[in-house]
Amino acid sequence: MVTFLFTFILMASIGVITMFDLYLYEETLLSILDANIFFEKGTSQWMLYVNLLFGFFYGMVVDYRFRKSKKSSKSS
Numbered sequence: 001m002v003t004f005l006f007t008f009i010l011m012a013s014i015g016v017i018t019m020f021d022l023y024l025y026e027e028t029l030l031s032i033l034d035a036n037i038f039f040e041k042g043t044s045q046w047m048l049y050v051n052l053l054f055g056f057f058y059g060m061v062v063d064y065r066f067r068k069s070k071k072s073s074k075s076s
Helices: 001-025 030-036 046-074
Strands: none
Touching: 001 046, 030 046
């Protein structure tokens, strides 16, 4: 559930930022998505992606632990 919520919040924030950029810059949807998702070499946007990956993997670990504890409490 944590992984699902993390992914949902990430996609919702990308959608809101894209809609704001569509209104502000008046460009095509694909060019704005390209600028928001893919980073250019030499920028520090890679740090954002590292943190997002860390958050995604952390969410998967939390979900696994929760599922494992739920199964062990049922067997007791």
